Amino acid sequence: MNLLKTLAAISSMTMVSRITxxxxxxxxxxxxxxSPYTDAFAIAFRLPNLLRRLFGEGAFSQAFVPIIAEYKSQQGPEATKTLVxxxxxxxxxxxxxxxVAGIVGAPLILAVIAGGxxxxxxxxxxxxxxxMFPYIVCMSFVVMAGGVLNTWREFKIPAFTPVLWNLSSIFFSLFMVKYFDVPIYAMAVAVxxxxxxQVAWQIPALQRIGMLPRLSLNPLAGLHDPGVRRILRKMGPAVFAVSAAQISLLINTNIASRLGAGSVSVLQYADRLMEFPTGMLGVALGTILLPSLSKANTEGDSAEYSALLDWGLRLTFLLALPAAVGLAALSTPLIAALFNYGAFRADAVAAATAPLMAYAAGLLGIILIKILAPAFYARQDIRTPVRxxxxxxxxxxxxNLVFVPLLGVAGLALSIGLGACINAAFLYTGLxxxxxxxxxxxxxxxxxxxxAAVAVMGGVAWFGQAQxxxxxxxxxxxxxxGALLLVIAGSGAVYFAVLAGLGFRPRDFMRRAK
Known part of the structure; x- marks a missing residue:
């Protein structure tokens, strides 16, 4: 498997997802x-999203993918299907x-996480x-399916899956809002x-590889399976790790809800732009590397293991550094061109620009975690990232105690970004x-x-946006x-031209997984 070609394919799917x-x-x-209503939506979605990461993308994936890769390699398709x-x-x-518990306890949940x-x-x-709470049931299945498909190196289907949620939200925001007494409820139904x-999209792909799971009416069925118990034991520390990050996010949400109307929303708009490079590079690289690292670990190939990490880290620096500088330099143009319409006024542009610039300071750390953490997960070591x-x-x-009084909402984003850089530094040191x-x-x-190339690119981007x-x-x-795309294209062209002048060639980053 050509890793660079696979990365390009996944990144293109992720780009479609991020654009939509x-x-x-x-x-x-x-x-x-x-407004207060957009804050309410962001907060209401925050807890189901937290639990999605807890049961799905976070703790579950970290424990599940290395073990299913081991089953596939050592025990064959029948045992793997039973495990699934x-x-x-x-x-x-x-x-x-x-x-069900979340639906019943919603008033108490909101009182705790959004006192503002x-x-x-x-x-x-x-x-x-x-x-929105039932969303986590769908997403638990989707993330399980994604883990299976990625292990079979069917990367494109899971990478495209988030597009369907985006299309649902786009459809509801354009055509269904008028049918709701409280218009913003349409967006909750869209979730x-x-x-x-997304569930429907994954089912045919699982069927093709013979891994479509059979569900039992007995909730306890499967708990006796040694593989399930191993995954649950691995999930214990992973739950704690993901919980730590998400608890921090919930605390930040509570703080933001007290910083004035619209504060939670502008933080979320900045977060969405930050997720664009994070998804295209960090998530895509992590998706490719975890199965490959797990395979190398199962086979005891330490040289391949280290080489895969080195390749991933070089690509991260090559692409994440210019992305971070670009987000900072073009923060106002990005917020204005994407959001400054209708009810989103110029004051909201200024309010969202500051947290986006703060996020940019930590973007490299956020992406590096996506590369470094799988190096531990692939070895079935989840305790180290937990600590x-x-x-x-x-x-x-x-x-937050230092930055929020000084910078307001931007202080929250800066704390998250710098925290990610600290996290990445400790992960790297441990490896x-x-x-x-x-x-x-x-x-x-x-x-x-x-x-050197990033410095030149940053200067061009700053000059271009000032015009x-x-x-x-x-x-x-x-x-x-059009003006924004022109500035981005010009800055990108300058960056890669300088790299070419310094001797960089695409073939230097070609790599095949064994």
């Missing part, structure tokens, strides 16, 4: 702006029970929390519809000290060349988007 996601957010901003059946049954029934919401906005938040569409995550949770909240990763020769020269009045072009969206 930005369109979704743009339409949301146009319809609802930044049992794991899915336990996962679906567990998330269903949590979903009051009156009608609080009532709307309770209703939307209840509407669950999107979850069902680091707990320390980072404490450090992030201590930084080096244990001899898991040994950098290949040439890192210093590589890094200095990338920094336009981005909020003043609100009445001419096509021209504004």
């Amino acid at each position: 996601g930005l369109l979704r957010e743009s339409l949301f901003a146009r319809a609802f702006g930044a 059946d049992h794991v899915t049954n336990v996962l679906v029934w567990a998330t269903l029970a949590v979903s 919401l009051q009156g009608d906005a609080l009532d709307a938040g309770i209703v939307m929390t209840r509407l 669950c519809v999107g979850g069902l569409l 680091i995550a707990v320390g980072v949770l404490v450090a992030t909240q201590l930084m 080096r000290r244990r001899g898991i990763y040994t950098p290949h020769a040439g890192w210093l020269a590589f890094f200095l060349k990338v920094v 336009f009045d981005w909020t003043g072009m609100r009445a001419h969206p096509v021209l504004r988007i």
Whole structure:
């Protein structure tokens, strides 16, 4: 498997997902702006999203993928299919029970995580929390399916799956809002519809590889399976790690809800833009590397293990550094061109620009975690990232005490970004000290060349964006988007031209997985 070609394929699918996601957010901003009701939606979605990461993308994936890779390699398709059946049954029934509890306990949940919401906005938040909690059941199945398909190296289908949720939200924001007495409720319904569409999309792919799970009416079926028990034991520390990060996020949400109307929303808009490079590079690389690292670990090939990590880290620096500088330099143009329509006014652009610039400071760390953490998960070592995550949770909240009084909402974003950099530094140190990763020769020269190219690119981007009045072009969206694309394309061309002049060639990053 050509890893660079596979990365390009996954990144292209992720790009479609992120573009439709930005369109979704743009339409949301146009319809609802930044208000107590948008804060209520963001907060109501926060807990189901947290649990999705807990039961799905976070703790479950970290424990599941290395073990299913081991089963596939050593025990054959029949044993692997039995494991998939049992794991899915336990996962679906567990998330269903949590979903019912969330629907019943919605008022208490909102009181705890969003003390700043009051009156009608609080009532709307309770209703939307209840509407969106069943989403986690759908997503637990989707993430299980994605883990199986990625192990079979069917990367494109899981990478495209999030597009369906975006399309659901786009459809509801354009056509269904008028049918709801409280218009923003349409977006909560869109979340669950999107979850069902994602489940339906994965089923034929699982069927093709003979891994479509059979569910049992017995919630306890499968708990006797040794493989399931291993996954649950591995999930214990992983749950703690993911919980630490998400608890920090919930604390930040509570703080933001007290910083004035619209604060939660502008933080979310900035977060969505930050997720664009994170998804295209960090998530895509992590998706490729985890099965390959798991296979190398199962086969005892330490040289291949280290080489895969070195390849991933070089690509990260090559692409994440310019992305971070670009987000910072073009923060106002990006926010204005994507969101400054309808109810999203110029003051909201200014409010969302500051947290986006703060996020950019930590983007490299956020992406590096996506590469470094799988190096531990593939070895079925989840405890080390757990200990680091707990320390980072404490450090992030201590930084909030300093940055929030000084910078407001931007202080929250800066604490998250710097916390991610601390996390990445400790993960890297752990890999080096244990001899898991040994950098290949040439890192210093590589890094200095990338920094030089990024510096030139950053100057071009800053000069280019200064030539336009981005909020003043609100009445001419096509021209504004065209101007933004021109600045981005020019900056990117300069960056890669400087790299080419310094001797970089695409073939230097070609790699095949064994």
